[in-house]
Amino acid sequence: MARKQRKTAESNLKEEKNRYSDCRVSPYRFIDLFCGIGGFRLAFERAGCQCSWSSDWDKYAQQTYEANFGERPHGDIHSVAVADIPAHDILCGGFPCQPFSIAGVSKKQSLGRKHGFQDEKQGNLFFSIAEIIDYHRPVAFVLENVKNLRSHDNGHTFEVIHSTLTVALGYTVYHKVIDAKPFVPQHRERIFIVGFRDWRYFEFPELRETGPKLSSILEPTVPDKYTLSDHLWQYLQDYAAKHKAAGNGFGYGLFDGLDLQHWD
Numbered sequence: 001m002a003r004k005q006r007k008t009a010e011s012n013l014k015e016e017k018n019r020y021s022d023c024r025v026s027p028y029r030f031i032d033l034f035c036g037i038g039g040f041r042l043a044f045e046r047a048g049c050q051c052s053w054s055s056d057w058d059k060y061a062q063q064t065y066e067a068n069f070g071e072r073p074h075g076d077i078h079s080v081a082v083a084d085i086p087a088h089d090i091l092c093g094g095f096p097c098q099p100f101s102i103a104g105v106s107k108k109q110s111l112g113r114k115h116g117f118q119d120e121k122q123g124n125l126f127f128s129i130a131e132i133i134d135y136h137r138p139v140a141f142v143l144e145n146v147k148n149l150r151s152h153d154n155g156h157t158f159e160v161i162h163s164t165l166t167v168a169l170g171y172t173v174y175h176k177v178i179d180a181k182p183f184v185p186q187h188r189e190r191i192f193i194v195g196f197r198d199w200r201y202f203e204f205p206e207l208r209e210t211g212p213k214l215s216s217i218l219e220p221t222v223p224d225k226y227t228l229s230d231h232l233w234q235y236l237q238d239y240a241a242k243h244k245a246a247g248n249g250f251g252y253g254l255f256d257g258l259d260l261q262h263w264d
Contacts, residue, residue, distance in 0.1 A: 033093035
């Protein structure tokens with residue numbers, strides 16, 4: 001029964017693709033929220049989409065984004081009225097991860113600060129995304145965050161996010177934790193949440209198992225200013241030891257040109 005339903009869904013998806021390819025002339029428009037230096041934009045522009053608006057509050061990210069794309073992102077999302085954001089077909093947003101990541105949560109707890117949705121500065125920005133989706137009703141959205149978003153607060157955080165997107169907003173939602181190791185020399189596991197306004201069948205792509213080695217991206221010579229001072233290197237070692245003793249996730253790796261020597 002499940003196989004039959006999947007074949008029917010795939011057939012419907014193929015018909016929908018053909019219908020869109022026949023009738024759609026202009027490219028899909030997307031907005032780039034919490035855009036950083038433009039990772040989402042690179043991907044969507046390569047897929048033929050057009051960015052209609054971008055936003056990030058970090059001034060250095062804004063400078064780099066402007067150098068990359070010739071456009072300076074708007075600032076704090078809270079300073080922009082939802083109605084003033086241009087119409088769009090797709091919403092992209094890698095909302096801040098610090099309130100949900102293992103390292104971010106442990107740091108906030110050590111400083112006596114709130115984390116998750118209770119972090120008033122960064123933790124509630126998902127609800128800004130939900131407000132934009134509710135107002136503009138884009139055809140689709142793609143959200144990204146750390147793997148730990150799924151298990152933060154014993155799963156309650158993700159339950160709220162999923163319920164908001166599916167029950168409150170009425171979108172069909174798919175999610176998966178993806179490791180970026182096929183593309184970068186690092187285990188970088190992130191959760192991707194994909195949603196569609198109208199029901200459609202969707203599968204995340206299968207990725208290859210191996211990727212580039214760290215040695216393939218390192219420059220043979222670098223200016224001395226990029227080398228850690230003895231003082232900073234000792235500080236990082238002490239900081240890692242402190243967090244390791246407390247059972248937290250902060251650490252560092254040493255690379256000798258061939259492979260990692262060890263991880264602390």
